[in-house]
Amino acid sequence: MPVSKLTPQEIVDSIGELPPMPTAISDVINACDDQDMTVGQLSQIVLKDQSLTANILKLANSAFYGHARRVTTVTEAVVLLGFSAIKSLAISSHTARLLNRSLPGYGLPAGQLWHQSMCVAFTARRIAVEVQLAPVEEAFVAGLLHDIGKVILSSHLEAAFNEVQQLAMDRQMPFHHIEAEILGFDHAELGARIAAKWSFPPELEEAIRCHHDPEQATLKPLLPHVVHLADSACMMLGQGIGSDGLAYEVCPSTLEALEFTPERMMELMDDIAPMLAADSFGIE
Structure with a gap:
């Protein structure tokens, strides 16, 4: 198979190719964390960047937030959604540029990873509310970023895509197991x-690292279970499956940890299915 394992240094070098957080988005994130920040002050910081303003308004009007009336100003968005949600939407605005790419190494056309990541983010937030895992926006961000590593790995898997896909099918193994076998991670x-x-908290790092194996988490054990369940539910509904959906199953430990019966899982999928179909999350 024409894929060689990368060294840890090569992994770090690849990560170095990703753009840093733009100043405008960093300013919004820092403002959201400032306990002395007012609604008016935060709104003014957001308004300094036209693209960020437009993206926050688009996402604030997503079906997932379910507001009866349309949100037309940043101030309305801040009041209705809260600082934590604005922070999540700012992060979403930045990651859209990365996740909107086509990923031939995973058989994903442009935009599909972005849509699937947003679906998982909103579903993870929905589950966090249900199981009372606070803060719920942490689940949103973990869901949003759970597959961001694919942006880097796609180019390394592209040359061997057909072989990797066939190997996953022949062995009936999840795609991430094949990744680890041929790349070493x-x-x-x-x-x-x-x-x-990007200086996210260790708990969020762990949730991303363990979203396929949530029982391995120790820092905030329920968070990766929430992301795993959200990811599984979205895949079952056909969102962003690609090659990574091959042989993908829900961990029994996740259903146990979150006290989700099969019936409760079906109720979740029934709830989110219309919203997944309705939204394109078309932000710039």
Whole structure:
């Protein structure tokens, strides 16, 4: 198979190719964390960047937030959604540029990873509310970034895509197991390193690293279970399957940890299915 394992240094070098957080988005994130920040002050910081303003308004009007009336100003968005949600939407605005790419190494056309990541983010937030895992926006961000490692790995898998896909099918193994076998690591591990590069909390790094194996988490054990369940539910509904959906199953430990019966899982999927179909998350 024409794929060689990368060294840890090569992994770090690959992560270095990713753009840093733009100043406008960093300013919004820092403002959201400032306990003395007012709604008016935060709104003014957001308004300094036209693209960020447009993206926050588009996402604030997503079916997932379910507001009866349309949100037309940043101030309305801040009041209705809260600082934590605005922070999540700012992060979403930045990652859209990365996740919107086509990923031939995973058989994903342009935009599909972005849509699937947003679906998982909103579903993870929905589950976090249900199981009372606070803060719920942490689940949103973990869901959003859970597959960001694929952005780096796609180019390394592209040359051997057909062989890797066939191997996963022949062995009936999840795609991330094949990644680890041929590369020495998987997209979840690399995604956690990207989260560290962007200075996200260790709990979020762990949630990304363990979203396929949530029982391995120790820092905030329920968070990766929430992301794993959200990812599984979205895949079952046909969102962003690609080659990574081959042989993908829900971990029994996740259903147990979150106290989700098969019936409760079906109720979740029934709830989110219309919203997944309705939204394109078309932000710039």
